[in-house]
Amino acid sequence: MYLDEVKQIVIDVLALGPAGRSLDEHSALLGSIPELDSMAVVQLIGALEEQFGFSVDDDEISAETFATLGSLAAFVKYKLTA
16 A cells, blocks of 8 residues: 555665665565665654654664565554554
């Protein structure tokens, strides 16, 4: 549902370019994409907050959230429906 929007934000924030097009819901993020370091996580959260109009508390951020593109999209859906 939100997968395409989240994918585009990930591609833009991490500057993945054409390589990012191959990402799907099962694509591993944290630990698999060198560009996704701690600073990029902060930038990514900021971009998601801005795009979708919600705020993320520090205690909501976990490695599981950033495990795959699908888990990140599921987190966005959770934030928008909570």
